[in-house]
Amino acid sequence: MDSEKAALLFGDVPSWADPDDPEDRAALLAEHSPDPGWEWLGGARGAMREVVATQIADDDPPEVWRTAQRLRAAGMDRAEVLHQLVLALSGPLLEVLQEEAGFDRDAYVAALDWLPVPSGDEIENTVLGTIAAHQPITVDDLDRLVAEQLGMQVDDPPFDDLIDRVVDHLLDDSGGPIAMLAGDLLVHVESITAGIVLTHRLSETERDTGVLDASVD
Numbered sequence: 001m002d003s004e005k006a007a008l009l010f011g012d013v014p015s016w017a018d019p020d021d022p023e024d025r026a027a028l029l030a031e032h033s034p035d036p037g038w039e040w041l042g043g044a045r046g047a048m049r050e051v052v053a054t055q056i057a058d059d060d061p062p063e064v065w066r067t068a069q070r071l072r073a074a075g076m077d078r079a080e081v082l083h084q085l086v087l088a089l090s091g092p093l094l095e096v097l098q099e100e101a102g103f104d105r106d107a108y109v110a111a112l113d114w115l116p117v118p119s120g121d122e123i124e125n126t127v128l129g130t131i132a133a134h135q136p137i138t139v140d141d142l143d144r145l146v147a148e149q150l151g152m153q154v155d156d157p158p159f160d161d162l163i164d165r166v167v168d169h170l171l172d173d174s175g176g177p178i179a180m181l182a183g184d185l186l187v188h189v190e191s192i193t194a195g196i197v198l199t200h201r202l203s204e205t206e207r208d209t210g211v212l213d214a215s216v217d
Contacts, residue, residue: 067112136185
């Protein structure tokens with residue numbers, strides 16, 4: 001592997017490591033791949049980084065390395081470049097896992113061409129701000145408004161499913177900042193409850209036992 005590729009993937013390569021060895025590559029990626037805020041990609045991030053590293057090492061497809069060079073030339077640091085590449089890979093790879101279809105190389109190359117997409121933090125903050133400003137809001141309206149604010153088309157790869165994945169990540173947190181109401185309407189919990197007072201008439205059982213029934217009606 002040439003030095004430019006190794007520097008992008010691993011930073012400083014220690015003397016014990018051979019960047020062309022898959023096991024050494026995996027160890028180096030685990031040690032030298034900081035995460036700039038894409039938690040909602042889930043536990044597959046490490047595996048996808050290894051796939052991207054192998055593609056760069058093998059120059060297959062060559063568009064991966066060309067895209068990495070383009071993003072670096074635009075001023076991105078190596079960690080963000082790697083995560084942008086992982087984002088491009090994640091859509092076609094999830095299609096394989098969810099639809100049991102073959103890997104769509106053309107879709108992957110198209111996603112690479114669209115990079116860079118906004119950062120994970122930027123997408124999440126825009127999602128939260130949009131929900132707070134337009135609540136209750138449907139997922140379709142949220143997708144459209146967030147895409148407009150970020151200067152993207154909602155069906156552009158790999159942006160097309162990023163918003164939904166961010167929303168799913170936020171909803172998975174039971175104490176998180178958003179909630180989904182009946183009718184698939186999203187609300188921003190803190191802002192929609194600000195200044196309200198919730199009351200409850202105690203039942204005889206609650207008064208006798210000193211226990212408040214807080215179950216959902």
